[in-house]
Amino acid sequence: xxxxxxxxxxxxxxxxxxxxxxxxxxxxxxxxxxxxxxxxxxxxxxxxxxxxxxxxxxxxxxxxxxxxxxxxxxxxxxxxxxxxxxxxxxxxxxxxxxxxxxxxxxxxxxxxxxxxxxxxxxxxxxxxxxxxxxxxxxxxxxxxxxxxxxxxxxxxxxxxxxxxxxxxxxxxxxxxxxxxxxxxxxxxxxxxxxxxxxxxxxxxxxxxxxxxxxxxxxxxxxxxxxxxxxxxxxxxxxxxxxxxxxxxxxxxxxxxxxxxxxxxxxxxxxxx
Amino acid sequence: xxxxxxxxxxxxxxxxxxxxxxxxxxxxxxxxxxxxxxxxxxxxxxxxxxxxxxxxxxxxxxxxxxxxxxxxxxxxxxxxxxxxxxxxxxxxxxxxxxxxxxxxxxxxxxxxxxxxxxxxxxxxxxxxxxxxxxxxxxxxxxxxxxxxxxxxxxxxxxxxxxxxxxxxxxxxxxxxxxxxxxxxxxxxxxxxxxxxxxxxxxxxxxxxxxxxxxxxxxxxxxxxxxxxxxxxxx
Numbered sequence: 296x297x298x299x300x301x302x303x304x305x306x307x308x309x310x311x312x313x314x315x316x317x318x319x320x321x322x323x324x325x326x327x328x329x330x331x332x333x334x335x336x337x338x339x340x341x342x343x344x345x346x347x348x349x350x351x352x353x354x355x356x357x358x359x360x361x362x363x364x365x366x367x368x369x370x371x372x373x374x375x376x377x378x379x380x381x382x383x384x385x386x387x388x389x390x391x392x393x394x395x396x397x398x399x400x401x402x403x404x405x406x407x408x409x410x411x412x413x414x415x416x417x418x419x420x421x422x423x424x425x426x427x428x429x430x431x432x433x434x435x436x437x438x439x440x441x442x443x444x445x446x447x448x449x450x451x452x453x454x455x456x457x458x459x460x461x462x463x464x465x466x467x468x469x470x471x472x473x474x475x476x477x478x479x480x481x482x483x484x485x486x487x488x489x490x491x492x493x494x495x496x497x498x499x500x501x502x503x504x505x506x507x508x509x510x511x512x513x514x515x516x517x518x519x520x521x522x523x524x525x526x527x528x529x530x531x532x533x534x535x536x537x538x539x540x541x542x543x544x545x546x547x548x549x550x551x552x553x554x555x556x557x558x559x560x561x562x563x564x565x566x567x
Numbered sequence: 568x569x570x571x572x573x574x575x576x577x578x579x580x581x582x583x584x585x586x587x588x589x590x591x592x593x594x595x596x597x598x599x600x601x602x603x604x605x606x607x608x609x610x611x612x613x614x615x616x617x618x619x620x621x622x623x624x625x626x627x628x629x630x631x632x633x634x635x636x637x638x639x640x641x642x643x644x645x646x647x648x649x650x651x652x653x654x655x656x657x658x659x660x661x662x663x664x665x666x667x668x669x670x671x672x673x674x675x676x677x678x679x680x681x682x683x684x685x686x687x688x689x690x691x692x693x694x695x696x697x698x699x700x701x702x703x704x705x706x707x708x709x710x711x712x713x714x715x716x717x718x719x720x721x722x723x724x725x726x727x728x729x730x731x732x733x734x735x736x737x738x739x740x741x742x743x744x745x746x747x748x749x750x751x752x753x754x755x756x757x758x759x760x761x762x763x764x765x766x767x768x769x770x771x772x773x774x775x776x777x778x779x780x781x782x783x784x785x786x787x788x789x790x791x792x793x794x795x796x797x798x799x800x801x
Contacts, residue, residue: 347639349801364643366636373637374581383577386570387644431640 296323297358298439298469299344304353306343306493313339315493316353323438327471328484336493337473338367338443344471345441359439363432367443367473369424377419377427378412384431395434402430405528406460422453429461442472446479456525458482463508463528463540509546511539512562513553520556524549536561568654571645575658578632585662588624592617596670600679607680611692612762614670615699616733619755621666622700623725626659626707630716648800649793652712659704667696691768695758698781702732702753705788713795728752757781 299321306314314336321327321344329337342348343355345362373380378399385395403409406426411419416427425445432440445461446454455478461470462482474480480487480501489497515521515537521529527549529539541549543565553560579585595617599610633641642651671692674680709715710725718724731738732752738745757777761768768774 342639345643347642351801360646362643364639366639368636370634370637370640372582372634374578383570383574384640384644387574387641428640432643435644 297321297356298323299358300354300356301343301350302354304343304350304355306339306348307351308339313493314343317343317495319488319495319498321469321471323469324467325469325471325486326484327469327486327488328480329471329473329488329490330475330480331490335490337490339493340488340490340495341441341443341471341473345439361435361438363435363437363440365428365432365440365442365445367447369428371417373416376413376415377408377423380416380427381412381430381434385434388435398434399430402433405463406430407456422449422457425449425453426457429457437468439469439471442470444473444475446474446476454478459542459545460528462542508540508542508565510562510564511541511546511550511553511560513537513539513558513560515553515558516556520558521553524552568645568650568657571641571650571654572658572661574641575629575632575655576661579629579658579662582628582632584628584632585625588621588628589666592621592666593669596673600674600677603679604681605674605679607674607682607684607688608691608762608765608768610674610680611671611695612759615695615759615762616755618666618670618696619699619703619733619753620729622659622663622703623707623729624703625662626704627711627722627725629655629659629662630708630711642800649797651800652708652793652796655712656704656708663700663704667693667700670696685767687768687770691761694778695762698758698785699755701785702755703729705785705792706753708792709795712799713792714799716799754781754784 297320299319301317301319304314304317305312317340329340331337339348343350344357345364346357346360347364349355375383381399381403382395385399386392400409403412406429408423408426408430411423414423416424419427425447429442429445432442442461446457449457454476458479459482461479470483472479472483485501487497487499487501488495512532514535516535518531518537521527521537521539524539527539527541527545529537531537539549539553550560596614599605599613599617638651642648645651645654671689675684706725706728709728710721715721715724731749732755735745735749735752736756739749754777757780760777761774
């Protein structure tokens with residue numbers, strides 16, 4: 296099922312044609328990377344897909360309106376604490392407060408920013424702001440997630456961390472992102488669009504590079520011992536059992552840490 | 568929408584942008600009623616004019632509060648672009664209410680008026696303040712939420728509109744040609760024209776016709792602004 300269709304769509308801003316004759320269709324569940332040089336029209340194409348920009352010529356059909364948008368630069372002048380900001384953004388879409396608070400707590404844990412929840416956003420690091428930007432979009436539970444250069448300005452560690460967390464997100468979401476760097480494209484995208492001077496010059500499907508994940512079920516002596524393990528998503532089951540999801544690349548390292556810390560492995564399954 | 572309004576109100580208060588217009592408004596009202604036994608209608612007329620200027624200022628501050636990327640995030644949560652405009656207008660209405668009540672009741676509590684208030688005077692006082700506040704909101708919106716907002720002299724142009732509309736009577740006296748241009752400016756004299764002289768409001772045909780004209784003017788301008796906002800956000 297297509298969620299976006301464009302036929303010869305153009306976008307002009309202040310007399311400059313920034314997108315030219317874009318013909319494109321995107322299906323539900325696709326993970327699309329938009330690449331290209333600076334000023335090539337990547338962000339504009341992303342905004343056209345999301346409806347932030349509307350076409351000045353040609354035809355565009357958007358079949359969804361539940362969009363989560365993450366801008367390239369998280370706004371600098373937001374005057375809220377991280378948690379207050381997320382609550383207000385969440386309340387704009389969520390009907391139940393209880394469910395929303397739970398989701399904020401879960402995402403804060405997933406993105407490792409729980410300790411900054413009471414920090415004013417303008418005192419947070421670039422990486423924390425970037426994660427806040429992603430969480431506000433996820434709180435909508437969007438069908439289509441648009442990310443504009445999500446790794447810009449992050450250090451290498453934060454880039455790997457954020458890429459891991461993005462790749463752990465639900466598989467049925469359509470994710471479209473602009474990126475310069477191969478890391479995010481290799482790990483997440485199954486389709487790559489290349490834009491040059493406002494035109495799509497290449498549209499390729501990537502096969503077999505989608506990262507596989509391992510689901511580890513383990514018995515743990517205490518919850519604290521898994522809290523500092525990087526690049527994992529975990530869910531505590533019962534008193535002393537945990538389900539950990541980790542990329543295959545990292546799985547050996549995580550298994551070694553678990554065994555060293557006195558955990559016993561109950562089950563290992565492959566997941567996509 | 569209530570979360571959006573709360574977001575805007577908190578953001579506006581924390582930006583401290585409310586201080587200059589609020590301070591000027593309160594000082595204006597205090598000075599206006601510094602003397603006792605002042606006429607009712609012309610005093611309300613003067614505070615209505617203050618509201619016109621202040622609401623233009625507040626509207627422009629509210630519309631320039633969000634960065635471009637912040638606006639895009641908020642629109643994505645509101646789903647429709649036009650909800651952003653309506654949300655901003657509702658925020659301005661919330662800010663406007665205490666100012667309106669203060670402008671109406673301060674002189675009554677301080678017993679500054681020469682005569683007594685009547686129901687007709689209350690109705691006309693609320694009407695004139697609300698009309699001038701709406702003029703201000705619409706002028707502010709024109710220069711901060713449409714393509715005119717990106718122009719260099721947006722703030723100056725909005726002041727020009729206010730000044731021209733307030734001096735429209737004298738401008739028309741210079742040459743009747745201006746009469747045909749003046750109808751595009753907020754029809755302030757169709758409201759304060761009845762606030763001179765004696766402290767009584769006559770509910771005659773001309774007051775009713777002028778009030779209907781003002782209401783139609785406000786609706787047409789509001790509809791035009793929605794379409795200009797949509798055009799800007801395309």
